[in-house]
Amino acid sequence: MGADGTQRRAGGHTAVSNVSTTDETAVTPYAVLPEVPRLADRLVDQLAFPHRDRYAEMVEAFRSGGYETCADLCAVDYLTHPGRTLPDGVQAERFEVVVNLLSLSQRQRVRIRVQVPEADPVVASLVDIYPGVDAMEREAFDMVGIIFEGHPDLTRILMPEDWEGHPLRKDFGVGRVPVQFKEAPGPR
Amino acid sequence: MGLEDLQHNFLTGKMEDLVKWARRNSVWPATFGLACCAIEMMSVGAADYDISRLGMEVFRASPRQADLMVVAGRVSQKMAPVLRQVYDQMMEPKWVISMGVCASTGGMFNNYAIVQGVDQIVPVDVYAPGCPPSPETLLHAILTLHEKIRTGEITRRPGTSIPAGEQATGGWVPTVPNAVRVATPR
Amino acid sequence: MSDDEFPEEDLELEGQEHLAAEEATLYAETSEGAQELLPRQEVGDVDLRRETGAVLRLPEGNYINPDDIDIERRDDETMIINMGPQHPSTHGVLRLMLELDGETVLRTKPIIGYLHTGMEKTAEELTYVQGSTNVTRMDYLSPLSNELVFSLATEALLGVEMPPRATWIRMLMVELNRVSSHLMWMATNGMDLGSTSMMIYGFREREMVLSFFEKTAGLRMNLNYIRPGGVAADLPDGWQDDIEVICDTIMARTFEYDELLTGQPIFRERTEAVGSLTAEEALALSITGPILRSTGVPWDLRRTMPYLAYDEIDFDVIVGTYGDNFDRYSVRLNEIRESIKMIRQIAEKMPAGDYRIQDRKVTPPPRARIDESMEALIHHFKIFTEGFRVPEGEAYVAIESPRGELGCYLVSDGTSKPYRMHIRGPSFVNLQVLPVLLRGGLMADAVAVISSVDPVMGEVDR
Numbered sequence: 001m002g003a004d005g006t007q008r009r010a011g012g013h014t015a016v017s018n019v020s021t022t023d024e025t026a027v028t029p030y031a032v033l034p035e036v037p038r039l040a041d042r043l044v045d046q047l048a049f050p051h052r053d054r055y056a057e058m059v060e061a062f063r064s065g066g067y068e069t070c071a072d073l074c075a076v077d078y079l080t081h082p083g084r085t086l087p088d089g090v091q092a093e094r095f096e097v098v099v100n101l102l103s104l105s106q107r108q109r110v111r112i113r114v115q116v117p118e119a120d121p122v123v124a125s126l127v128d129i130y131p132g133v134d135a136m137e138r139e140a141f142d143m144v145g146i147i148f149e150g151h152p153d154l155t156r157i158l159m160p161e162d163w164e165g166h167p168l169r170k171d172f173g174v175g176r177v178p179v180q181f182k183e184a185p186g187p188r
Numbered sequence: 189m190g191l192e193d194l195q196h197n198f199l200t201g202k203m204e205d206l207v208k209w210a211r212r213n214s215v216w217p218a219t220f221g222l223a224c225c226a227i228e229m230m231s232v233g234a235a236d237y238d239i240s241r242l243g244m245e246v247f248r249a250s251p252r253q254a255d256l257m258v259v260a261g262r263v264s265q266k267m268a269p270v271l272r273q274v275y276d277q278m279m280e281p282k283w284v285i286s287m288g289v290c291a292s293t294g295g296m297f298n299n300y301a302i303v304q305g306v307d308q309i310v311p312v313d314v315y316a317p318g319c320p321p322s323p324e325t326l327l328h329a330i331l332t333l334h335e336k337i338r339t340g341e342i343t344r345r346p347g348t349s350i351p352a353g354e355q356a357t358g359g360w361v362p363t364v365p366n367a368v369r370v371a372t373p374r
Numbered sequence: 375m376s377d378d379e380f381p382e383e384d385l386e387l388e389g390q391e392h393l394a395a396e397e398a399t400l401y402a403e404t405s406e407g408a409q410e411l412l413p414r415q416e417v418g419d420v421d422l423r424r425e426t427g428a429v430l431r432l433p434e435g436n437y438i439n440p441d442d443i444d445i446e447r448r449d450d451e452t453m454i455i456n457m458g459p460q461h462p463s464t465h466g467v468l469r470l471m472l473e474l475d476g477e478t479v480l481r482t483k484p485i486i487g488y489l490h491t492g493m494e495k496t497a498e499e500l501t502y503v504q505g506s507t508n509v510t511r512m513d514y515l516s517p518l519s520n521e522l523v524f525s526l527a528t529e530a531l532l533g534v535e536m537p538p539r540a541t542w543i544r545m546l547m548v549e550l551n552r553v554s555s556h557l558m559w560m561a562t563n564g565m566d567l568g569s570t571s572m573m574i575y576g577f578r579e580r581e582m583v584l585s586f587f588e589k590t591a592g593l594r595m596n597l598n599y600i601r602p603g604g605v606a607a608d609l610p611d612g613w614q615d616d617i618e619v620i621c622d623t624i625m626a627r628t629f630e631y632d633e634l635l636t637g638q639p640i641f642r643e644r645t646e647a648v649g650s651l652t653a654e655e656a657l658a659l660s661i662t663g664p665i666l667r668s669t670g671v672p673w674d675l676r677r678t679m680p681y682l683a684y685d686e687i688d689f690d691v692i693v694g695t696y697g698d699n700f701d702r703y704s705v706r707l708n709e710i711r712e713s714i715k716m717i718r719q720i721a722e723k724m725p726a727g728d729y730r731i732q733d734r735k736v737t738p739p740p741r742a743r744i745d746e747s748m749e750a751l752i753h754h755f756k757i758f759t760e761g762f763r764v765p766e767g768e769a770y771v772a773i774e775s776p777r778g779e780l781g782c783y784l785v786s787d788g789t790s791k792p793y794r795m796h797i798r799g800p801s802f803v804n805l806q807v808l809p810v811l812l813r814g815g816l817m818a819d820a821v822a823v824i825s826s827v828d829p830v831m832g833e834v835d836r
């Protein structure tokens with residue numbers, strides 16, 4: 001259910017199913033570490049913004065609260081968009097690690113966004129909690145340069161081993177070759 | 189058997205003709221499908237657009253047994269040395285069809301990750317445009333290649349060094365960047 | 375002949391040096407260093423446990439004694455071989471390094487990235503109108519699924535509602551795409567298991583679906599048909615007859631495939647109990663799609679978290695039991711049948727109306743109007759040069775593609791180009807199941823297992 005109890009349909013995509021659960025052990029997303037700042041969202045119940053230090057703890061809490069699988073983990077570089085919407089008490093940094101968790105039993109998704117500073121791009125690895133994020137964290141490392149502490153094999157996964165730079169960073173150019181009769185636009 | 193075949197003398201002309209006929213009617217492709225174009229290449233090998241009628245349905249897994257490399261799909265930076273290795277493992281005479289726009293020029297992906305044209309790595313005989321080229325386009329490319337074999341030289345292949353005085357015959361030496369040049373003798 | 379006549383050492387030395395230098399250069403050109411599978415002596419115990427999949431079989435909090443690892447071997451008894459990236463059976467440019475003891479597979483490591491195209495970076499340079507041309511080439515066996523998820527994410531950020539006909543046309547095309555993708559899978563799976571006829575049959579059926587796509591969208595593959603705002607064009611006249619022919623023919627042919635494969639003893643022997651997976655392992659590895667359903671978990675996003683209009687049509691979710699190759703095969707075969715049923719229902723229930731949203735800020739006007747109205751011309755110009763602006767925000771939308779949960783995480787900064795587009799490719803995540811499935815099996819089974827995982831390297835590498 002949405003924050004105000006209604007089910008929204010946005011763009012033909014039903015919001016989180018309004019199946020309400022009477023299971024006592026099931027955890028509503030707001031109950032997990034309630035002191036962590038949150039934002040409401042049209043499509044998922046909430047976006048949680050834990051601090052780096054509480055990130056692994058929060059993910060572990062969600063896992064024990066019935067979120068069996070991690071759907072997606074990615075990293076975003078906010079170098080050229082610093083003015084994004086964040087709740088109070090969350091300081092914007094250059095990088096963000098975004099984790100989408102999925103609960104099959106409750107048919108719900110939650111999204112966790114962790115701010116990662118540029119000077120010290122280290123974040124805890126979730127491999128011990130969800131082994132499936134192994135490849136996803138390697139990709140975030142390869143493409144954006146986030147270092148996941150505790151990851152057993154943090155090597156490049158998509159680029160060749162001797163590649164320098166992290167392609168999805170905003171200061172890494174597209175690498176466009178000039179094409180005759182078409183001006184080659186520079187990076188954003 | 190037109191006049192163009194009577195190159196050296198009329199005796200060897202007939203033999204050259206026979207050799208070229210044999211070569212173009214059993215060009216065996218190597219499996220080098222990379223991306224979406226590979227699916228269209230498989231469609232060409234399947235029932236509706238059958239290349240078995242051209243003698244080509246046997247896609248050889250081993251490049252040593254193949255004559256034709258159809259580079260079907262986008263070639264990424266990581267794949268480029270592998271492409272060159274597979275090409276080098278093929279025995280002469282060998283041909284390359286660059287299938288699709290990504291293989292020909294880099295296609296819609298003009299960025300850091302894709303080699304802008306496979307002819308930067310291997311010499312290409314026929315380019316087949318399209319994204320992906322429909323099977324009919326690939327068939328046309330194959331038939332163009334057959335024409336090229338039929339009317340071409342049997343002793344000289346693209347990529348071999350040509351004496352300066354003979355450049356006019358259209359010999360072409362590709363510039364292979366050192367980074368992907370493999371230490372095998374030409 | 376005495377040894378003096380043939381001084382073997384000298385010949386060996388000369389030949390070996392030259393060969394060793396050449397091999398070293400060849401190896402250096404294509405080696406991927408730390409991304410590859412390292413020999414046992416260089417791997418620590420923790421990594422060895424992880425690579426052998428033992429981590430997944432442990433209850434939390436237990437630590438394994440290194441001597442307890444099953445199939446323990448010494449270094450000199452095992453051999454690390456390389457499969458791919460150019461290989462007839464790896465379903466694209468997947469490179470697998472396998473550690474073998476004889477024919478038994480011990481450790482596996484997939485090395486990917488050979489088809490990395492920088493699509494997520496390219497998406498930041500293309501407008502939302504152009505975005506679906508980029509995204510469609512990720513999972514090239516079901517291009518409409520990629521386009522659909524990108525369009526849904528864009529529409530979620532725009533906050534617009536699709537007209538019903540657009541939604542139902544999208545459903546029709548996506549289900550047809552599912553049929554063609556599963557047929558392609560059955561063709562290549564049959565081929566990998568030795569049945570060349572299955573390859574020909576699968577492609578023959580697929581051609582029927584592709585010719586319908588060509589009639590509707592203009593292209594057989596990578597159709598840029600589902601766009602933010604609706605679909606590119608209405609269905610052609612007489613489409614109900616075409617759909618009826620497709621449905622009847624393919625449904626009848628699925629029973630022929632039963633005759634060819636399902637009951638056949640060799641096929642059963644090769645696929646049953648090969649590559650078994652439990653539901654806990656699958657959920658721990660974030661596996662979704664037919665692989666997860668084959669382990670017994672009835673999770674299908676079309677049923678559990680419906681999008682488009684899937685809650686208005688009637689279909690079953692196909693679930694297996696053992697999670698082996700045969701279960702994955704039967705899940706996909708029956709999904710073809712379910713999709714055919716769905717397509718029939720969609721064809722009956724297709725509403726009339728607009729095939730794309732009428733909001734002129736999002737959808738280009740009809741071409742005829744451009745001659746008549748200045749406003750239409752300006753809208754057309756703005757949409758195709760600058761693109762439409764999407765309000766700031768982020769969205770994660772997921773659909774059920776033929777391979778699993780396909781998600782699109784879209785971040786917009788208010789301009790006409792996405793700020794960050796990340797596609798959660800199901801095959802990228804599903805490939806992590808390979809070390810678990812291949813362990814303890816034979817080399818020949820490796821080919822069958824890779825095939826049943828159904829990876830499409832375009833969405834693995836993006």
